[in-house]
Amino acid sequence: MNTSLAITNRSLHDQVVSRVRDLIIEGVLEPGSRIDEASLIDELGVSRTPFREALRTLAAEGLLIVRPSKGSVVRKLTPEDVFAMLEVLGHLEQLAGELACERASDEEIQALVDLHNRMLVQYRARDRMPYYKLNQEFHSRLTELSKNDTLQEMQRNLQARLKRIRYIGNQRPDSWAGAVEDHEVMVSALKARDGARLGQAMAQHIANTWDRVKDSI
């Protein structure tokens, strides 16, 4: 419909939300630190109104906390928080895997297998950043195959909250191989449309993630 040349189809609100979200995920805004409205507004070149609305959205997403009359702080995750999130994420992805086996088309499964193969290339080249990005996509795409919008939404939300953690976890070289092996099992189960096995593999994969990250939180 709107095929205008300008890219500004997105509302100012959405732009600010994703911009600040990235700042949090990338660690520019450190966990526990207070958000300096004035300087961020200045940097982003927007006024307070859309900025504050963006803060409310991010607070609802669980990325920051708005303390009445005391400003907003980037949410700091305790090990217990991370464990709780991974516990839930594990079960959500387990469900996603089972549903995907029932509901995905052959083409969709093949696309995921291709994605997995591309990940292997990056793994063999020890190219961490591209691998990391493909990994995020792998989990998102697999969840999409569940054909359950709510499930996708919740998975996306948890993934966003944990993005930094997961990145840290992946930085420890010894664990990388394990993650790749997990994916190997997942892909083979998906090809066989073995829902139970895929679900188990995904839950296990998330549980392994906890083992990988728990000491670095």
Next chain:
Amino acid sequence: MNTSLAITNRSLHDQVVSRVRDLIIEGVLEPGSRIDEASLIDELGVSRTPFREALRTLAAEGLLIVRPSKGSVVRKLTPEDVFAMLEVLGHLEQLAGELACERASDEEIQALVDLHNRMLVQYRARDRMPYYKLNQEFHSRLTELSKNDTLQEMQRNLQARLKRIRYIGNQRPDSWAGAVEDHEVMVSALKARDGARLGQAMAQHIANTWDRVKDSI
């Protein structure tokens, strides 16, 4: 403006959020209808800024949709939406049940049994509204026993979105008995700390809910 004596520890934002959320859940603001900022602001006696911030929060909760430059509409749930939500909620509560069996204290379990007994009283008296409220509490409290904050948060969120649907479902008399039986099984499994059985029962209970409501959406 601020009723001085009153304990207004809650920010205006929070008050507006829960007020509007209730209006949506109670059906005063009908699904699909546009939100008339001017009249609602007038009715609530607040200005646009906190009101709009509240809309952003509710949008993030999934209760309404903000269409840029076109106002906000109360989210209208399709049968597919409801099915997707119940599918996820079922698995979340299944997980909650299993965790509760591992992590809850005897006192906490006893408190839930007491709550169940109070529900039975209302059921025998055919007192629908008190039963409905206790039922919400039952599910919330059981989820609390999982000791997983993220799980609670997501359960709360889905429960809020589905609140109206569930109410409609409960209005059909023939299904009431079934729901009570489900709870009976759940409570007995909890007392026995039989996680697998409780999880199954909870998932089943949610699945039954779908059967009860699917024709009325």
Next chain:
DNA sequence: TTTTTTGTTCTTGTATACAAAATACACAAC
């Protein structure tokens, strides 16, 4: 020297004003 009090400054919360976009409506052309 330590603690409490008070005043100043900075930050946040709320209201309002202004700009931009969308909708509704009237009138004209086909």
Next chain:
DNA sequence: GTTGTGTATTTTGTATACAAGAACAAAAAA
């Protein structure tokens, strides 16, 4: 009668101003 166009009106989006609250620091008292 239908379609199109231009204008008026309403509604939303953004900016800014003002008020209220919290943090901080300096001065006075213990």
